[in-house]
Amino acid sequence: MSQFLSSRYTNVQPYRPGLQLHDRPYVKLNANETSLPPSPAVRAALTDALIDGLGRYADPHCLAFREAVAEVLGVSIEEVFVGNGSDEVLAISFRTFFDDETPVAFPDITYNFYRDWCTTFGTPFTEVPLNEDFTVNVRALEAFEGPVVLVNPNAPTGIALPIEDIERIVRARPDRLVIVDEAYVDYSDGTCLPLVKRYKNLIVVQTMSKSRNLAGAHVGFAVGRKELIDDMRDIKFSTNPFNVSALTAAVGIAAVKDTDYLEQCMEAVAKQRAFLADELRWRRFAVLPSKTNFVFTRPVGMPAAELCRELQRRGVLVRHYDQPRIADWLRITVGSPEENEALLDALDDCLFEAVGLR
Numbered sequence: 011m012s013q014f015l016s017s018r019y020t021n022v023q024p025y026r027p028g029l030q031l032h033d034r035p036y037v038k039l040n041a042n043e044t045s046l047p048p049s050p051a052v053r054a055a056l057t058d059a060l061i062d063g064l065g066r067y068a069d070p071h072c073l074a075f076r077e078a079v080a081e082v083l084g085v086s087i088e089e090v091f092v093g094n095g096s097d098e099v100l101a102i103s104f105r106t107f108f109d110d111e112t113p114v115a116f117p118d119i120t121y122n123f124y125r126d127w128c129t130t131f132g133t134p135f136t137e138v139p140l141n142e143d144f145t146v147n148v149r150a151l152e153a154f155e156g157p158v159v160l161v162n163p164n165a166p167t168g169i170a171l172p173i174e175d176i177e178r179i180v181r182a183r184p185d186r187l188v189i190v191d192e193a194y195v196d197y198s199d200g201t202c203l204p205l206v207k208r209y210k211n212l213i214v215v216q217t218m219s220k221s222r223n224l225a226g227a228h229v230g231f232a233v234g235r236k237e238l239i240d241d242m243r244d245i246k247f248s249t250n251p252f253n254v255s256a257l258t259a260a261v262g263i264a265a266v267k268d269t270d271y272l273e274q275c276m277e278a279v280a281k282q283r284a285f286l287a288d289e290l291r292w293r294r295f296a297v298l299p300s301k302t303n304f305v306f307t308r309p310v311g312m313p314a315a316e317l318c319r320e321l322q323r324r325g326v327l328v329r330h331y332d333q334p335r336i337a338d339w340l341r342i343t344v345g346s347p348e349e350n351e352a353l354l355d356a357l358d359d360c361l362f363e364a365v366g367l368r
């Protein structure tokens with residue numbers, strides 16, 4: 011820490027993303043990215059005219075992108091906010107709506123960034139424990155007085171909360187905001203977007219990094235009532251008006267419109283997810299019911315942390331959280347058929363070696 015770091019940030023705990031190692035080729039199943047290419051329309055969107063126009067700033071209102079999202083999702087442009095990844099969208103929403111007095115609630119096992127943003131922005135928070143079976147404690151969140159943040163389906167468990175339960179949390183207290191991070195919603199059966207029409211205290215955040223295979227372009231968006239979106243816009247314009255580049259917007263528009271390709275990808279991932287879950291269960295690993303592009307599993311035969319390290323030595327990256335309640339578990343991204351086979355081969359190699367069979 012330098013002597014110049016603002017006193018505001020002395021407690022900051024930077025978020026630790028999944029390892030990005032480059033010392034050798036890895037089967038990378040630790041950050042829920044995809045090995046599928048983006049929609050073919052993305053390549054076509056990178057035109058000479060776009061490149062020639064890069065001397066100018068992009069539209070700070072992102073109208074073309076918002077129009078595309080609005081059309082595909084059946085909402086209005088005024089209800090859409092776009093950012094440089096949903097991480098930026100979420101960070102802006104935390105900054106816009108939370109203060110340093112009212113605690114924000116989220117589950118104890120969830121996207122770790124919520125805690126980190128609270129720490130960064132000086133917002134107090136309450137971690138509401140998940141139930142024993144790793145489902146969300148809906149009653150506790152209904153009863154909580156302040157704002158609530160949820161990711162649905164939850165990460166890193168992969169478990170989806172029924173939309174009726176989200177609605178109960180939103181409806182319980184119309185005077186507090188609920189933010190639902192739907193990073194993995196395309197892999198599941200239901201979005202809570204329709205609730206935006208009925209409730210003025212709900213913001214739904216989605217990303218193109220996972221289901222649209224565009225983590226490298228990094229674009230995400232929020233949907234909510236116009237008044238909420240206007241507030242976020244004002245905070246964005248007070249910090250970084252040109253947050254979304256022309257390149258990002260162009261590929262985002264192309265990808266969001268290609269719903270046929272999205273469907274194809276979701277089918278392919280669901281098939282591989284079922285395959286991977288079956289294979290892990292066959293090895294007597296516990297596997298939670300996933301509605302995402304990853305599985306959360308408790309290995310047998312070797313402690314999770316050690317298995318994570320051993321897999322890494324064999325060129326396969328998965329995610330382990332050294333954190334209460336889930337230290338015995340691993341989060342494994344659903345890969346391509348080849349990646350999943352490579353993971354299972356490496357897994358068996360670790361387990362055989364552990365019992366002296368190799």
Ligand SMILES: *Cc1c(COP(=O)(O)O)cnc(C)c1O
Binds near residue numbers: 094095097161193225
């Ligand atoms: C991946 C992820 C994000 C971040 O997505 P970006 O759009 O790439 O910033 C946000 N929330 C959850 C729960 C995620 O898993």
